[in-house]
Amino acid sequence: MSSAAEARFRIDAPNSKPRAIKIIALDPPSERVVKRLAQAAWSQASFFTASAFSGAPRKDESFSMTGWLSDLAGRTTDLINEVDSADLVVMVATAGESACAAAIIGEACSVKRVNTTGLIIGGPGTTDEALSKTLAQLRPWSLMLVIASGEDYIEDMLVALRA
Amino acid sequence: MLRQEQNNLLTQTGPGTPMGQFFRCSWQPVLLAEELPENDCPPVRVKILSERLLAFRDSEGRLGLIDEFCAHRGVSLWFGRNEEGGLRCPYHGWKYDTNGQCVDVPSEPVESGYCQKIKLKSYPLIEKGGVLWAYLGPPEKRPPEPAWEFATVSERNRFVSKRVQESNWLQAMEGGIDSSHVSFLHRGDLHNDPLFKGAKGNQYNLGDSRPVFEVVESAGGLYIGARRNAESGHYYWRITPWVMPAFTMIAPRGNHSVHGHFWVPIDDENCWTWSFDYHPIRELTPAEVTAMREGKGIHVTYVPGSYRPAANKDNDYMMDRAAQKAGRYYSGVAGIAMQDASLQESMGPVVDRTKENLVSTDNGIIMARHRLMRAAKALAEKGVTPPGVDPEHQKIRSVAIVLPADVPYKEGAKEALIAKPGVAPASV
Numbered sequence: 001m002s003s004a005a006e007a008r009f010r011i012d013a014p015n016s017k018p019r020a021i022k023i024i025a026l027d028p029p030s031e032r033v034v035k036r037l038a039q040a041a042w043s044q045a046s047f048f049t050a051s052a053f054s055g056a057p058r059k060d061e062s063f064s065m066t067g068w069l070s071d072l073a074g075r076t077t078d079l080i081n082e083v084d085s086a087d088l089v090v091m092v093a094t095a096g097e098s099a100c101a102a103a104i105i106g107e108a109c110s111v112k113r114v115n116t117t118g119l120i121i122g123g124p125g126t127t128d129e130a131l132s133k134t135l136a137q138l139r140p141w142s143l144m145l146v147i148a149s150g151e152d153y154i155e156d157m158l159v160a161l162r163a
Numbered sequence: 164m165l166r167q168e169q170n171n172l173l174t175q176t177g178p179g180t181p182m183g184q185f186f187r188c189s190w191q192p193v194l195l196a197e198e199l200p201e202n203d204c205p206p207v208r209v210k211i212l213s214e215r216l217l218a219f220r221d222s223e224g225r226l227g228l229i230d231e232f233c234a235h236r237g238v239s240l241w242f243g244r245n246e247e248g249g250l251r252c253p254y255h256g257w258k259y260d261t262n263g264q265c266v267d268v269p270s271e272p273v274e275s276g277y278c279q280k281i282k283l284k285s286y287p288l289i290e291k292g293g294v295l296w297a298y299l300g301p302p303e304k305r306p307p308e309p310a311w312e313f314a315t316v317s318e319r320n321r322f323v324s325k326r327v328q329e330s331n332w333l334q335a336m337e338g339g340i341d342s343s344h345v346s347f348l349h350r351g352d353l354h355n356d357p358l359f360k361g362a363k364g365n366q367y368n369l370g371d372s373r374p375v376f377e378v379v380e381s382a383g384g385l386y387i388g389a390r391r392n393a394e395s396g397h398y399y400w401r402i403t404p405w406v407m408p409a410f411t412m413i414a415p416r417g418n419h420s421v422h423g424h425f426w427v428p429i430d431d432e433n434c435w436t437w438s439f440d441y442h443p444i445r446e447l448t449p450a451e452v453t454a455m456r457e458g459k460g461i462h463v464t465y466v467p468g469s470y471r472p473a474a475n476k477d478n479d480y481m482m483d484r485a486a487q488k489a490g491r492y493y494s495g496v497a498g499i500a501m502q503d504a505s506l507q508e509s510m511g512p513v514v515d516r517t518k519e520n521l522v523s524t525d526n527g528i529i530m531a532r533h534r535l536m537r538a539a540k541a542l543a544e545k546g547v548t549p550p551g552v553d554p555e556h557q558k559i560r561s562v563a564i565v566l567p568a569d570v571p572y573k574e575g576a577k578e579a580l581i582a583k584p585g586v587a588p589a590s591v
Contacts, residue, residue: 002476007511016520117523144523145377160529
């Protein structure tokens with residue numbers, strides 16, 4: 001296998017089944033990014049927003065997990081059901097914006113044992129303070145966290161993950 | 164996964180290719196200084212970025228890196244006589260200086276000036292930090308000399324080795340930024356390897372086997388942070404910097420030396436893995452240097468007379484199934500370097516990335532590819548100098564540090580990530 005000649009004999013057959021990836025925008029600027037992304041052709045990606053739900057419950061406050069998500073047409077959808085059918089949930093946030101919905105989504109993923117990736121979009125003008133604020137909200141709920149300088153990374157990431 | 168055309172873009176580094184252009188923006192390590200130890204010593208063949216070259220040190224100590232083949236009949240000048248200020252082809256006596264300029268064609272009258280019309284392609288070759296560095300890019304864009312910290316410390320603080328790796332450079336480099344494999348492939352070596360064992364940080368590694376990763380862009384490339392639980396309200400961070408296109412450093416352990424790699428393409432199916440150890444503020448001990456020479460840590464032992472690892476694909480990397488079963492070596496291959504190289508070579512010379520199934524923890528690799536493609540495109544289309552060429556991008560360190568849980572590591576380790584002469588590395 002380690003020679004070029006042998007490498008040609010690697011079996012040419014599918015080695016995986018499609019995985020469902022749910023991409024959730026956590027704030028209005030991220031929602032614009034996700035909406036743009038959703039216009040491309042994806043086989044296993046679906047796109048949502050939680051940006052309308054800016055008032056996450058305070059600690060120890062009771063809440064329902066239903067109704068925290070909207071699809072991009074604005075229809076409310078059930079968070080638990082969406083997470084339950086996901087192999088990976090990607091939460092997209094913008095540095096400096098509130099990412100408090102991450103706690104609800106992260107909790108749902110934790111209950112359903114679904115991996116989470118947090119993606120914070122920064123930019124040349126992003127301050128450490130703005131980044132810290134968003135990071136603090138995402139970090140406890142992300143098993144992988146990426147801080148990208150621009151939104152173009154998300155598309156490459158989804159392609160790489162076969163979304 | 165990558166599309167085939169993306170895989171080709173990133174893995175092909177010959178003349179005229181976008182990634183070849185990228186590598187040709189900065190100084191590349193090509194030889195250990197010990198390979199050209201004295202004036203008029205034997206010349207050494209150098210194949211880099213799919214170009215066959217010849218390095219020599221002339222009678223005055225000047226370094227030359229020139230086209231390997233004589234302009235007359237195409238003979239390899241490796242057979243040449245290195246004498247009296249130049250390299251003479253043994254076939255018909257044509258002689259070249261370190262700039263590739265022909266200075267003698269014995270069959271032609273001196274008065275004809277014929278030799279002035281013959282010049283081989285040559286590239287600048289400089290010595291720094293025990294390494295000979297070549298620049299294969301356009302002369303008008305020659306960058307400042309390398310500023311990597313290991314190359315600036317006293318030679319007594321440093322040990323550098325190289326080995327041939329029989330795979331494309333990218334799959335080797337991706338192993339260097341794939342922090343999640345350490346908990347499996349190298350798990351036995353934290354306890355046993357003399358260049359790793361005994362550090363307090365190892366306890367954090369062992370106490371939390373499910374690290375969480377954070378990938379952050381830096382000016383020169385990326386920081387890849389692996390986070391583990393430490394004492395109450397704190398995280399233990401191991402931060403790996405990657406500087407474009409092919410430099411990484413491994414987070415340090417205790418007072419052990421710091422180490423890292425370059426992966427330099429020989430051609431599209433082979434690369435040089437350069438491995439360095441150094442300590443910014445102390446000399447390496449004789450025991451450490453002996454361990455490195457004996458192939459411990461990230462170094463290897465060799466087939467005598469070569470830089471090919473003694474464990475290689477022709478002997479199945481000296482696979483030890485009993486050690487694998489007993490858990491001494493997770494893969495059955497001894498030594499951190501060959502544990503990595505054996506698996507990376509097993510993928511084939513250029514792994515088919517259209518078939519891979521990446522997962523979330525591969526975001527360091529995904530981001531590195533993304534940044535390489537973006538920078539290669541900007542260079543090819545707009546002439547934008549890529550990250551990593553600026554010496555400030557090279558003054559970087561890996562870090563092992565304990566930080567409060569709410570602190571972004573890029574902020575909390577900001578000073579520790581910058582190489583400062585005389586300052587101890589941040590290590591746990």
